[in-house]
Amino acid sequence: MFLAAPRACINPITPTLAVAKRSFSSEFSPQAYAPDAQYSSDHVSKLLKTSILSEFPEQEAKARIELAATYRLFGLKGWNENIYGHLTAKVHESDGSESFLINPFGLLYSEVTASSLIKVRADGSVKHPGVTNGLFGINHAGFVIHIHRARPDLQSVMHCHYPSAAGVSSLKQGAAEGGEFISHAFG
Numbered sequence: 701m702f703l704a705a706p707r708a709c710i711n712p713i714t715p716t717l718a719v720a721k722r723s724f725s726s727e728f729s730p731q732a733y734a735p736d737a738q739y740s741s742d743h744v745s746k747l748l749k750t751s752i753l754s755e756f757p758e759q760e761a762k763a764r765i766e767l768a769a770t771y772r773l774f775g776l777k778g779w780n781e782n783i784y785g786h787l788t789a790k791v792h793e794s795d796g797s798e799s800f801l802i803n804p805f806g807l808l809y810s811e812v813t814a815s816s817l818i819k820v821r822a823d824g825s826v827k828h829p830g831v832t833n834g835l836f837g838i839n840h841a842g843f844v845i846h847i848h849r850a851r852p853d854l855q856s857v858m859h860c861h862y863p864s865a866a867g868v869s870s871l872k873q874g875a876a877e878g879g880e881f882i883s884h885a886f887g
Contacts, residue, residue, distance in 0.1 A: 747832055747835070751813075765814045767814075767856070768813050768817060770787055775808060780860070782861055786802055787856070788800045788857050789856045797821075799821060800822070804817075807836060
C-alpha cells in the first residue's frame with residue numbers, strides 16, 4: 701500500500717539545490733556552460749567526416765577500413781562494455797618496421813572511422829594521430845602491456861571486457877593466453 705507524505709513535509713532535496721544555486725559565482729552559469737569547443741559534438745563530428753586515407757599506402761588504407769568496420773560491428777553487437785577494450789591491427793611499414801592501428805581513447809566504437817584510427821609504434825608512442833589530431837590520445841596501458849609484444853606473429857588483437865566473455869575467461873578451459881579477462885587473437 702502506498703502512503704502519501706503529509707503536505708507539511710519539506711522535500712529534503714530543496715535546501716541542497718538552494719545552496720548549490722547560491723554557491724556559483726555570478727560569472728558562471730551551469731545552464732550556459734559548454735566544454736572547450738574542440739570537444740564539442742559539432743567539431744568532433746566534422747573531424748570524423750574527414751577522410752585522410754589517400755595519405756596512406758594501399759595496404760594500410762585497407763587495414764584501416766577493415767579495423768574501423770570491426771569496431772563498428774563490435775559496437776553494433778554491444779561488445780564495448782566500457783572504454784578499456786580495444787582492437788588493434790598491425791601495419792607493416794616500407795622500412796621493415798611495424799606499427800599498430802588503435803582507436804582514439806574515448807570515442808564510441810560506433811564513431812570510429814578508418815581515418816580516425818591512430819598509428820602507434822611498438823612502445824605506444826604516436827606515429828600518426830589520425831583526423832582527431834591527438835584530441836583523444838590512446839589507452840596507453842591497454843596497448844603497451846598488450847599481447848602484440850608477447851605474440852609478434854599476430855596481425856590483429858581484439859580485447860574486450862564484455863560480461864559474457866569475462867565469464868568464459870574465468871573458466872579453466874576458457875581462460876585466454878595472456879591472463880587478462882579475455883583476448884581474442886587472430887593471426
